Amino acid sequence: xxxxxxxxxxxxxxxxxxxxxTMEEVNQALFESADDAVTLSIGLISVLVFxxxxxxxxxxxxxxxxLSKLFKPIVTRLFPEIPKDHPAMGYILSNFTANLFGxxxxxxxxxxxxxxxxxxxxxxxxxxxxxxxxxxxxxxSLTLIPSTVIAIRMQYDxxxxxxxxxxxxxxxxxxxxxxxxxxxxxxxxxVSKAKK
Amino acid sequence: MSIITAASTWIIPCIILTVLLVATWLKLPTYxxxxxxxxxxxxxxxxxxxxxxxxxxxxxxxxxxxxxxAMINFMSPFLSTIGVPSEIVPLxxxxxxxxxxxxxxxxxxxxxxxxxxxxxxxxxxxxxSTDTTLYILTVYFGAVGIRRMGDALKVxxxxxxxxxxASIVIVTIVFGA
Numbered sequence: 001x002x003x004x005x006x007x008x009x010x011x012x013x014x015x016x017x018x019x020x021x022t023m024e025e026v027n028q029a030l031f032e033s034a035d036d037a038v039t040l041s042i043g044l045i046s047v048l049v050f051x052x053x054x055x056x057x058x059x060x061x062x063x064x065x066x067l068s069k070l071f072k073p074i075v076t077r078l079f080p081e082i083p084k085d086h087p088a089m090g091y092i093l094s095n096f097t098a099n100l101f102g103x104x105x106x107x108x109x110x111x112x113x114x115x116x117x118x119x120x121x122x123x124x125x126x127x128x129x130x131x132x133x134x135x136x137x138x139x140x141s142l143t144l145i146p147s148t149v150i151a152i153r154m155q156y157d158x159x160x161x162x163x164x165x166x167x168x169x170x171x172x173x174x175x176x177x178x179x180x181x182x183x184x185x186x187x188x189x190x191v192s193k194a195k196k
Numbered sequence: 197m198s199i200i201t202a203a204s205t206w207i208i209p210c211i212i213l214t215v216l217l218v219a220t221w222l223k224l225p226t227y228x229x230x231x232x233x234x235x236x237x238x239x240x241x242x243x244x245x246x247x248x249x250x251x252x253x254x255x256x257x258x259x260x261x262x263x264x265x266a267m268i269n270f271m272s273p274f275l276s277t278i279g280v281p282s283e284i285v286p287l288x289x290x291x292x293x294x295x296x297x298x299x300x301x302x303x304x305x306x307x308x309x310x311x312x313x314x315x316x317x318x319x320x321x322x323x324x325s326t327d328t329t330l331y332i333l334t335v336y337f338g339a340v341g342i343r344r345m346g347d348a349l350k351v352x353x354x355x356x357x358x359x360x361x362a363s364i365v366i367v368t369i370v371f372g373a
Contacts, residue, residue, distance in 0.1 A: 132351065148323075152320075156307055175325060
């Protein structure tokens with residue numbers, strides 16, 4: 001599906017440009033975005049190195065295990081496939097925590113690390129059940145304080161820049177619950193298909 | 197507001213402090229462990245590059261050609277009939293695809309309609325309550341080399357759609373239309 005979406009966005013774009021005379025814009029966008037992607041990836045090195053280094057220390061100090069112990073009842077239910085004391089749990093929780101506090105650049109390295117651990121568990125290049133659950137929770141965003149949005153609202157002289165915090169949290173909670181539910185439904189569909 | 201700002205400036209240093217205090221207390225070679233763990237980050241960023249580049253180029257062709265705008269114009273009436281205000285349709289459609297584009301649109305909407313208008317509040321809520329699905333899938337699956345994504349994209353997009361509807365309903369209830 002990703003292959004299709006990826007190819008179709010480019011194909012439709014180019015064909016559209018053929019008939020609408022926007023080929024120049026396409027050329028420009030093409031190389032600008034390639035440039036941006038390199039800047040973004042290289043820019044990620046700083047946060048990746050820092051957080052992965054610090055998280056390794058936290059892991060060795062037993063702090064990740066402590067974190068997963070604290071939230072055991074919730075996470076074991078969300079990720080039934082992952083053994084209780086597996087390091088993946090610690091990284092999943094660190095990722096969730098970082099997301100909750102709006103530390104986006106800390107959340108990414110921990111999320112990748114969690115994925116790596118889950119891949120070791122499944123030992124295949126196919127997304128496992130836990131991976132899909134984990135990603136879907138991430139895409140529904142777990143922010144408590146949408147700091148970027150608040151900053152923009154302040155910039156445009158909002159009377160109450162933080163008034164959207166409550167609606168954002170409510171929307172986030174509903175989206176997350178919906179994501180988990182839809183994920184479960186798809187999982188059961190996969191299971192019943194496999195049985196047939 | 198000041199509490200929130202203070203909390204977000206204090207939290208990272210406090211995490212670092214806790215980790216280092218505990219590790220030092222346990223007599224771990226903290227610096228060596230940090231360096232060892234950090235090394236992985238370089239490899240990760242490099243392996244991520246082609247995934248990000250490919251996805252971003254494709255999105256930019258789609259956007260730069262004007263096809264994305266055409267698609268939004270085409271879809272607008274359908275989304276309007278189920279209650280999505282037409283001003284918000286472009287943002288709702290762009291949110292799962294491109295984070296930077298969505299942030300740009302949110303800023304534009306807040307600027308045009310004012311942060312305390314219905315559209316301004318709705319855009320703020322929508323921007324904050326979901327994340328860029330396509331980016332997250334690209335980064336997380338790309339970094340660890342997952343080729344077959346299973347249902348992840350489908351489930352993510354369905355959840356995004358539910359999120360849009362939820363934002364509209366919640367903002368309408370809390371602030372009134």
